[in-house]
Every structure is written in C-alpha cells, then in structure tokens.
Amino acid sequence: MIYLKHNIVPIVTFVTILFFFASCYYDNEEALYPMLNSSCDTTNVTFSGTIVPILTNSCYSCHSDANAAFGANVHLQTITDVQTNSAKLIVSIQQTGTKPMPPGGKLNTCSITQFDIWIKTGMPNN
Numbered sequence: 671m672i673y674l675k676h677n678i679v680p681i682v683t684f685v686t687i688l689f690f691f692a693s694c695y696y697d698n699e700e701a702l703y704p705m706l707n708s709s710c711d712t713t714n715v716t717f718s719g720t721i722v723p724i725l726t727n728s729c730y731s732c733h734s735d736a737n738a739a740f741g742a743n744v745h746l747q748t749i750t751d752v753q754t755n756s757a758k759l760i761v762s763i764q765q766t767g768t769k770p771m772p773p774g775g776k777l778n779t780c781s782i783t784q785f786d787i788w789i790k791t792g793m794p795n796n
Contacts, residue, residue, distance in 0.1 A: 710780035715787045716796040728772045753793045
C-alpha cells in the first residue's frame with residue numbers, strides 16, 4: 671500500500687499530461703475534407719466577379735467609403751483603393767502580418783488563393 675501511495679502522484683501527473691496533449695488537436699475543415707472545397711475557381715479570377723464579392727462579404731463593414739473610419743481609414747471601395755492597398759491587404763488576409771484581417775476570423779483558403787492570384791496577375795480591372 672505504501673508503494674502505491676508514493677507512485678500515485680507521478681502516475682496521475684503522467685496521465686494528466688498525456689490527456690492534455692492528446693486533446694489538443696486542431697484541423698480546419700478544408701484540411702480535413704479537401705473534396706468539399708473542390709468548387710474553388712482559380713482559373714477565372716476577376717475583380718468584379720471574384721474579388722468584389724469577397725470584399726463585400728468580409729471587408730466592407732469596416733473598409734467601405736461609408737465605414738472606413740472604423741477600419742483605420744483604409745478604403746477598399748474601388749479597384750484603385752484595393753490596388754493601392756494590395757501589399758498590406760494580402761498580408762492581412764493571410765494573417766501573417768501584425769494586423770490580421772478580417773478580425774472575426776480568417777478567410778477561407780479559396781478566397782485567399784483567389785486574392786493572391788488576382789494580385790500576381792497584375793490586379794486587372796475585369
């Protein structure tokens with residue numbers, strides 16, 4: 671019985687640590703189920719058809735002309751605004767910079783890829 675009393679603390683500690691590390695597992699839906707994201711169009715990326723809907727859904731609440739005061743006075747309403755802020759924008763939406771955007775959570779991989787493609791193809795007004 672004395673042997674058990676002296677070994678119970680290390681055993682409980684070991685089991686607790688083991689449980690902690692086993693329970694700290696995280697994957698996002700896109701990594702777990704890549705087939706669900708098969709509808710991502712990366713061949714026909716356009717400003718009006720691809721980028722504006724992303725901006726409308728995720729950015730305009732703080733970065734439209736009407737609301738830019740809430741978004742550090744960064745305007746993303748026109749193509750010129752987006753082109754001017756493109757370097758900061760891609761870093762922010764990839765959440766690799768100091769100011770990750772959108773603040774409510776990361777854009778999905780498809781939207782980030784589409785933004786990146788649009789920027790790398792010269793940010794055409796199409």
